[in-house]
Amino acid sequence: MIVLGIETSCDETAAAVVDDERHILGEALLSQTEEHRPYGGVVPEIAARSHLDHIDTLVAQAMDQAGASYDDLDGVAVTGGPGLIGGVIVGVMCAKAIALAAGKPFVAVNHLEGHALSARLVEEVDFPYLLLLVSGGHCQLLVVEEVGRYHRLGGTMDDAAGEAFDKTAKVLGLGYPGGPAVEKAAREGNPERFDLPRPLVGRKGCDFSFSGLKTAVRRMADGFGENGAASPQDVADLCAGFQTAVGDVLVDRCRNAVKPFRDRNNGGKSLVLAGGVAANGYLRARLETLAGEEGLRLFCPPPGLCTDNGAMIAWAGVERLKRGMTDDLDFAPRPRWPLDQ
Numbered sequence: 217m218i219v220l221g222i223e224t225s226c227d228e229t230a231a232a233v234v235d236d237e238r239h240i241l242g243e244a245l246l247s248q249t250e251e252h253r254p255y256g257g258v259v260p261e262i263a264a265r266s267h268l269d270h271i272d273t274l275v276a277q278a279m280d281q282a283g284a285s286y287d288d289l290d291g292v293a294v295t296g297g298p299g300l301i302g303g304v305i306v307g308v309m310c311a312k313a314i315a316l317a318a319g320k321p322f323v324a325v326n327h328l329e330g331h332a333l334s335a336r337l338v339e340e341v342d343f344p345y346l347l348l349l350v351s352g353g354h355c356q357l358l359v360v361e362e363v364g365r366y367h368r369l370g371g372t373m374d375d376a377a378g379e380a381f382d383k384t385a386k387v388l389g390l391g392y393p394g395g396p397a398v399e400k401a402a403r404e405g406n407p408e409r410f411d412l413p414r415p416l417v418g419r420k421g422c423d424f425s426f427s428g429l430k431t432a433v434r435r436m437a438d439g440f441g442e443n444g445a446a447s448p449q450d451v452a453d454l455c456a457g458f459q460t461a462v463g464d465v466l467v468d469r470c471r472n473a474v475k476p477f478r479d480r481n482n483g484g485k486s487l488v489l490a491g492g493v494a495a496n497g498y499l500r501a502r503l504e505t506l507a508g509e510e511g512l513r514l515f516c517p518p519p520g521l522c523t524d525n526g527a528m529i530a531w532a533g534v535e536r537l538k539r540g541m542t543d544d545l546d547f548a549p550r551p552r553w554p555l556d557q
């Protein structure tokens with residue numbers, strides 16, 4: 217089985233061709249980072265227009281690389297939401313056109329499901345598993361019971377983890393996107409210099425909150441003074457302090473999720489990490505330790521499959537098609553689409 221997957225829900229235009237034996241046969245990705253950089257974040261209108269300009273070329277590149285024609289496909293999968301609606305519409309229309317013209321099944325994939333199943337594209341990870349999904353727009357703990365069957369144990373009460381990384385980078389003048397820049401700066405920093413809050417740590421439940429941490433970082437950054445008065449060491453120390461605080465929060469919340477996860481499915485053995493923030497090496501190491509302590513095995517896709525990409529959408533398409541789950545061509549793109557319905 218081979219499936220074309222298309223992703224346009226945020227600021228990455230991506231297409232990939234994947235088979236049901238976990239091979240990525242072709243992939244093409246264009247990041248809009250440079251187009252959004254002057255604004256310090258993603259501008260939805262610019263994103264939608266850029267997706268429209270590039271999607272055809274990227275699909276052609278992925279198909280060429282795979283050496284496949286539309287006739288060879290078993291289906292066309294696309295992110296149907298949630299996301300910036302202009303971009304989602306571009307991807308969905310493109311996928312519908314290919315599916316209609318080639319007479320192939322159409323699959324609308326929830327972007328979060330793409331992240332949730334991404335580890336299974338890399339290796340055999342049995343259901344059920346505990347999933348920490350940490351991206352720019354989402355921060356959730358879920359039990360993944362089957363394709364299309366998700367049970368949410370907790371979510372963020374305010375910002376997503378990736379948003380906190382992006383805002384930290386912004387106040388420290390590290391630019392956009394923030395996650396990789398903060399991780400890099402943190403490597404040279406002393407995490408103990410600044411006393412930062414760990415929202416909700418030690419409390420019951422599996423919810424997250426990052427706004428208090430974000431505010432504390434901003435206050436400390438303001439304390440350095442205006443116009444780049446912070447030294448590289450100040451920046452590195454604050455990044456290290458912030459990243460460590462995020463690690464403490466994620467580990468604490470995940471630890472609380474283990475019991476409800478086991479109570480629900482006493483056979484579950486795996487913790488899966490997914491979403492853009494899962495590309496962070498420090499956080500991966502912290503969760504690896506937690507998994508070991510809790511008798512779980514940690515699975516985390518390589519960084520390129522953690523951040524938005526076409527292969528995870530194609531793979532979710534494979535998983536759905538194998539189960540006979542397809543969508544009609546009147547599917548309406550969704551700006552909001554919770555995974556646990």
Ligand code: KG4
Nearest residue numbers: 351352353378395396492493495496523524
């Ligand atoms: O999954 P993703 O590509 O897009 C969404 O679905 O949101 O996640 C993007 C987020 C951004 O907030 C970005 O700063 C963060 O993932 N991110 C990272 C790292 N790489 C990307 N956060 C921390 N460390 C990283 N290395």
Ligand code: ZN
Nearest residue numbers: 351492523524
């Ligand atoms: Zn994403």
